[in-house]
Amino acid sequence: MNKTELLGKLSADPEERLLLARALDKLELCRTRNIPAHTQFLSLTEQAAAERLIAASGHPAHFFWGGFGDAERKLCVFLPDWMSPEDWRLDADCPLSAVRIACPPGCGLTHRDYLGSILGLGITREKVGDLLVGEEGCQAVLLRELEHVLLSQLDQVGRQRVRVSPMAPADLTPPVRQVKQIRDTVATLRLDAVAASGFSISRSKMADLISSKKLMLNGRECDKPDRPVGEGDVLVCRGLGKCVLSTISGPSKKGRIMIVIERYI
Numbered sequence: 001m002n003k004t005e006l007l008g009k010l011s012a013d014p015e016e017r018l019l020l021a022r023a024l025d026k027l028e029l030c031r032t033r034n035i036p037a038h039t040q041f042l043s044l045t046e047q048a049a050a051e052r053l054i055a056a057s058g059h060p061a062h063f064f065w066g067g068f069g070d071a072e073r074k075l076c077v078f079l080p081d082w083m084s085p086e087d088w089r090l091d092a093d094c095p096l097s098a099v100r101i102a103c104p105p106g107c108g109l110t111h112r113d114y115l116g117s118i119l120g121l122g123i124t125r126e127k128v129g130d131l132l133v134g135e136e137g138c139q140a141v142l143l144r145e146l147e148h149v150l151l152s153q154l155d156q157v158g159r160q161r162v163r164v165s166p167m168a169p170a171d172l173t174p175p176v177r178q179v180k181q182i183r184d185t186v187a188t189l190r191l192d193a194v195a196a197s198g199f200s201i202s203r204s205k206m207a208d209l210i211s212s213k214k215l216m217l218n219g220r221e222c223d224k225p226d227r228p229v230g231e232g233d234v235l236v237c238r239g240l241g242k243c244v245l246s247t248i249s250g251p252s253k254k255g256r257i258m259i260v261i262e263r264y265i
Contacts, residue, residue, distance in 0.1 A: 010052050020053050030078035036088055039076040040126035044219035050076045066129045067141040067169045073129045097144035098172055102137040102163045109157050114138045117157040121149055132174055139172055180263045185256035192225035195235050198243035198261040214238040
């Protein structure tokens with residue numbers, strides 16, 4: 001299968017085809033020149049698309065990294081046989097960087113405020129990773145090539161004056177995620193039933209959200225309410241958040257399936 005046929009088979013639309021074409025170029029660069037190569041930052045959906053491409057290309061050495069273990073937006077890094085992921089992360093030429101954006105405590109700036117100000121500098125979203133927002137500012141992960149832009153040009157977020165300083169990605173301190181454990185029973189392990197339990201809404205309303213393509217299953221958009229789910233599956237619903245089906249047990253005395261869901265709050 002040639003490149004055109006491969007991209008045509010794997011991509012759902014022109015935008016995804018362009019994404020996969022760029023990823024394939026990086027993969028081939030690594031193979032032909034035996035050097036590390038990487039994509040720009042990918043969303044969960046884009047990471048899932050890249051995984052399909054990697055599987056169809058024979059599973060070349062690669063890993064996803066966004067600066068810390070639980071990062072959502074990540075680079076896909078293709079590695080030559082002489083380099084390990086740890087070598088790549090510690091290399092002086094590692095393309096991933098981070099900055100600290102400090103503001104007075106209690107200034108009330110949000111993720112949207114920080115992202116809007118960064119993009120307002122002419123930086124595109126795919127060059128920025130996760131933004132870790134706290135009481136005293138924000139830690140921003142980004143491509144090293146843009147670090148100087150934030151250091152020299154970002155001095156205000158919203159109406160608040162800020163101070164930007166460089167930081168090592170190893171010093172990133174992600175906030176502790178709060179998780180609510182939900183124990184419930186379902187008649188079936190269909191996506192609509194499990195998601196309704198995880199997000200505490202009716203099954204019919206969840207089925208409508210799924211059919212409207214507002215839910216992602218393991219990073220991929222899913223519009224089939226009857227899709228079966230299993231332990232470890234990650235559900236993200238637009239406007240409702242994220243949850244993980246952590247345990248399946250049962251059946252209960254009434255013949256229903258007992259489940260445990262962890263919902264991020």
